[in-house]
Amino acid sequence: MQKMHELLRMGDLAAFVGIVDDGGFAESARRRGVSASTLSRSVTRLEEQLKVALLRRTTRSIEITPEGSAVLAEAREILDRSETLQEIATSGQAPAGPLRVNAPVPYVLHVLAPRLAEFHAKYPEIQLSIDMTDTVVDLIGSHADVAIRLGQLPDSDMLHRPLGRTSWKLVATPEYLDRHGWPETPVDLAQLEQVRFAAPDHINTLHFAGLAEPVTVPPAMTAGNGEAVRRMVLGGLGIARFSDFMIEEDILAGHLVELFPSQLQAEPLAISALYLTRVSGLRRLGVFLDWLEALIE
Template sequence: MHELPQTRDLAVFLSVVDHGGFAEAGRFLNSAPSTLSRTVSRLEAELGVTLLRRSTQAIELTPEGRDLMQAAREIVSRAEGLTELATQSRAPRGPLRVDAPVPFVLHGIAPRLCGFHLRYPEIDLTLDMNDAVVDLFGSHADVAIRFGPLRDSRMLRRRLGQTGWTLVGAPSYLDRHGYPERPEDLADFGQVRFAAPEHINDLRFKGVPELVRPRPIVTATNGEAVRQLVIAGLGIARFSDFMVADDLAAGRLVPLFPEALEADPLDITALYLTRASGLRRLAVFLDWLEEILRPAT
């Protein structure tokens, strides 16, 4: 009877693929690259196929390796699930690395994270803050939080909620420039702009056939910098609702034409490699994110 490959060997193969090479996987697994290379070679010998094309600079999956990758993820996830099931009486524990945009960490996660820690004190959470979209395979993160349309076809995903948009200005700015009576009046206002994606700067309103284009004042590559500049009275900008909810409640910012602004809400999605059902610390973190993003009723 043909002997099935060891789950640990499949896990090593996946780690090498996800980290883009033996050296990177070795650092992550705290193991010598030569040891990992022998493990993958043993797996290839057992299966009778070549899984990876190796060079001094990179690795590349063969078609057989690509086919095995999907099956291996399922096998490793199920094995992790059995381990979790055997210890389900214990609280979720262990390291969990999360990659998320800077504004979402600052305004969505950080203000509520104490509650998560009190509920799951044995989960060792690491937050990587990135405004740019990162490659989850190369970032070493367990889960990435992303907004809007997705391109990562290889990833498992879970929709956590949505966020709308609000156009705002600081009272100090509006006191100096006057409060607009119509959306078209905003063409005479200054705008603090996002460097990317540029569509955030587009202002469309119901009943107004063309884009309203305020005067560009300054452009920033970081969403939190845009927020601080608007609070300081430099100009107007539109933000995801979660970014400015506290500012609106405290009166630091004022909404402008909230019923007339036309902007499609953004889906908030978690992307991950390991099935959440097979890793309890990931599952409870995603449940918690969905909970804090649920609209208040």
């Protein structure tokens, strides 16, 4: 393996890595716009040159062999070095190339999307691709170069950059409160209804200063997406608490009112960008992270 990069085609190595990351020939071929037979030939060439079986193939799945796992680690390193060299060679030029971003739906809609035109105007050669999910993803498996996450990060080997913090606000529409009564104290919230998040459940728990126990508000409806919860609250279904970036404009426009801002007790939520060590040297990633950080300032 020591001089594998001198023996093998970079395209074959990239094909092998892609097949493993995509979980099979068909999906990898679809993502790359090539035929599965082309990828199969690449793997066959690697196996013939290395004289080992890299993958066990069935009609429905693939399984990487122990030898394949060893080759995979080396192949990733070689491909990473190659991309780093390309970055160095073009260091005098504007950052360019594809950058795949994964972020929660509300963050994309309320923070990124309104400002992406600015980023594109500044770095027109960077081709951003944005996937939206509200769950933690595997960066390799999801083909993401960087993932934006809210809350405490799990222990991992991934690098991360803090992007700021977002506070919580408990809100409802004025019309809803006109119909059901404006609460004078947090305890009065129990006479209203709450639009709840399916997960994580702690968002639905309402703690207030001076109260030993959280206030329990009867549920009106539950949704598994933060933006759906927001739309339900705007539609007059009940109260809910949100990260401030989600409802800041709604409050300014008078569509929502904040309830008990000085009494609601909820730790601000950290916003972080996670990325893999193997892409940490890419200039296009660096300028994107710098831009993200400036959004929160």
